[in-house]
Amino acid sequence: MDQARIDAVLNYIKSKEKPGQGNERVKEIVNRMLKDLFNMMADLDITSEEMWHACDFLGEIGRNGEWGLVFAGTGIEHFIDVKMDWEDEQAGIHAKTPRTIEGPLYIEGSPVSKSYAELETEPEPNAERLYMSGIVKDENGNPVEGAKIEVWHCNTKGLYSHFDSTQPRFNLRRAIITDKDGKYEFKSFVPVGYSCPPGGSTDTLMALLGRHGSRPAHIHFFVTAPGFRKLTTQINIEGDPLTYDDFAFATREDLVPHVKRIPADQAAAYGKNEAFAK
Ligand code: MBD
Ligand code: FE
Structure with missing residues (x-):
């Protein structure tokens, strides 16, 4: 996927944010995470199946109360x-x-x-x-x-x-x-x-x-x-x-x-x- 297309999606998503509303630090962090994530998804050719698997697995980590352990284990x-x-x-x-x-x-x-x-x-x-x-x-x-x-x-x-x-x-x-x-x-x-x-x-x-x-x-x-x-x-x-x-x-x-x-x-x-x- 070319960079212009990735950036277009990111800009589209960001365009929904109302200036002066919400929390600026959260906006900054989430937008940066999405930028890095979308680039990774494009580079590694992430599939729909992999995306839903990640969604389930992230939920399971939370239900098991293991986010702290995952943060430790991933460095x-x-x-x-x-x-x-x-x-x-x-x-x-x-x-x-x-x-x-x-x-x-x-x-x-x-x-x-x-x-x-x-x-x-x-x-x-x-x-x-x-x-x-x-x-x-x-x-x-x-x-x-x-x-x-x-x-x-x-x-x-x-x-x-x-x-x-x-x-x-x-x-x-x-x-x-x-x-x-x-x-x-x-x-x-x-x-x-x-x-x-x-x-x-x-x-x-x-x-x-x-x-x-x-x-x-x-x-x-x-x-x-x-x-x-x-x-x-x-x-x-x-x-x-x-x-x-x-x-x-x-x-x-x-x-x-x-x-x-x-x-x-x-x-x-x-x-x-x-x-x-x-
Ligand atoms: C521990 O006891 C601990 O200290 C850390 C960092 C992660 C898991 C178990
Ligand atoms: Fe310990």
Whole structure:
């Protein structure tokens, strides 16, 4: 199809918009999407059958509640990170801890505690115990008191509380406020990787792309503090076979901290809870 014909259709569609009505940003985005889409449809010779198949499939993704997973798996969410990195670079901002995607499984309102938290509402004592601590620092390396670390991860079945109704409310979700030295600490267990629901829309899409729909073991963080912009990030657990093959593209350099394995009888020395040694 020639470009003049494609452009004529686009102009015809746009001509229906009443100036001064509707939302200018929405018009801009939708028109650009249609422009790119129609050009693709012409270039790839999209058929009526393919169009209706897409219509059904997009609807199914929504009915399955999997749009967030599809955005992760197609790299759309990762692209926003790369775009923000680019903007930081242009502005001369060099953040020490890289950002990475939030993913679709965060919920607000986790229980808040000062400087230390145990993440398990439902203990999983047989899982490998995990202790993590850190210091929130500003761009000059000074500790930030009163920063809020929101942390969330999945259980040993790879499921997140709230989205898995069998888990207690806010299981493996906490908010920790840094102490006067900017420090936070928490205890939990080492989570396992996540896989998209088998047979679901994302799983199906990934298979059609010759890909898998799994993530390495990881822990999510939001870091917020008055006067600072928010950091959204994660850590990946070193040694997971998918650490560098994440379907959601969230693994980034500097987000795979060294995991120190400690004999159980020495573990009590780490963190505040003696019970941790068990
Ligand atoms: C997850 O646990 C996740 O973090 C992302 C980004 C996508 C799917 C599942
Ligand atoms: Fe996750």
